[in-house]
Amino acid sequence: MVNEIKIWYNRAKKDLVAAKHSLESGDYEWAGYQVHQSVEKALKAVYIKKNNKLIKIHDLVLLARKINAPNEIIEICSKINPSFLDTRYPDSSKDYTIEEAQDLINFAEEILKWTEKYL
Secondary structure, three states: OHHHHHHHHHHHHHHHHHHHHHHHHHHHHHHHHHHHHHHHHHHHHHHHHHHHHOOOOHHHHHHHHHOOOHHEEEEEEEOHHHHHHHHHOHHHHHOOOOOHHHHHHHHHHHHHHHHHHHO
């Protein structure tokens, strides 16, 4: 189980690095999607550690609540959550700005720091 937790968290860190590369290349929507993926994987690593199993959901707020994350983490998740759909479906697509993408990356960094304490 320890190895699985490590794999999930390492993937979370890789996705965050990829989001930063997307930001640098001007692909802000993709950066938003990668941020969501990063945070989802980091929270799932904590979930696996606490419950010895994987949960297959994409809602970051629900996932954060299931691991009893503090309110400030849940609040950050609520700001990242829309990027999962906004960036995947052209009919609901939102054009992200560089500032919005950077904010999402900053939020992800906060969550990864928080999750690392529990792993």
